[in-house]
Amino acid sequence: MSSPEQIPEEAGTPVSFGIYHLDANDPNHELVDRSGLSESDVEQISDLMAALGRLREAEQRLSDASLRYMKLNQSDMRALHYLIICANHGVIATPGAIAAQLHISTASTTKLLDRLERAGHVTRHAHPSDRRALAIAITPATHDAAMRTVGRQQAKRFLAAARLTPAERETVMRFLDDMAREIEVTEEAWAGS
Numbered sequence: 001m002s003s004p005e006q007i008p009e010e011a012g013t014p015v016s017f018g019i020y021h022l023d024a025n026d027p028n029h030e031l032v033d034r035s036g037l038s039e040s041d042v043e044q045i046s047d048l049m050a051a052l053g054r055l056r057e058a059e060q061r062l063s064d065a066s067l068r069y070m071k072l073n074q075s076d077m078r079a080l081h082y083l084i085i086c087a088n089h090g091v092i093a094t095p096g097a098i099a100a101q102l103h104i105s106t107a108s109t110t111k112l113l114d115r116l117e118r119a120g121h122v123t124r125h126a127h128p129s130d131r132r133a134l135a136i137a138i139t140p141a142t143h144d145a146a147m148r149t150v151g152r153q154q155a156k157r158f159l160a161a162a163r164l165t166p167a168e169r170e171t172v173m174r175f176l177d178d179m180a181r182e183i184e185v186t187e188e189a190w191a192g193s
């Protein structure tokens with residue numbers, strides 16, 4: 001296959017469009033109203049969807065590599081990222097704040113913190129101003145390792161954004177926010193609550 005978005009030919013039926021092409025996904029025009037769109041518009045929009053697909057795939061590869069390198073799961077990595085942000089801003093992280101940030105229960109947060117503490121990634125101390133709370137901090141070794149590897153790779157996104165003009169960044173932000181609003185499932189009955 002010449003590109004990752006191509007569909008392999010199966011059962012003798014040639015498939016000439018990539019998986020992100022509108023005609024491959026909506027050949028009978030049931031999902032997308034194309035009135036007012038030229039064929040070149042459809043091609044360019046399909047190319048844009050393929051570019052978003054390549055971005056998602058690159059993000060997934062980076063996430064997978066990060067998890068393997070740090071030997072952690074997704075929730076653990078999100079917790080460490082939150083702890084780095086807290087440390088950068090001089091904010092004391094608590095188990096409750098971590099639970100709220102990750103949208104997990106307090107019981108799950110306790111298990112997560114137990115796991116991270118056993119692995120030497122976090123420390124727990126008495127909160128300096130709230131006797132009922134604990135202060136959670138990322139260890140210096142984990143902070144340094146995350147910044148040298150995963151953080152450095154993630155920061156490269158800013159380089160791509162910096163290469164755009166301010167007007168181009170405004171266009172990209174408007175497009176991404178509009179797309180996020182379009183695909184939000186909060187109002188869809190089939191998506192549940």
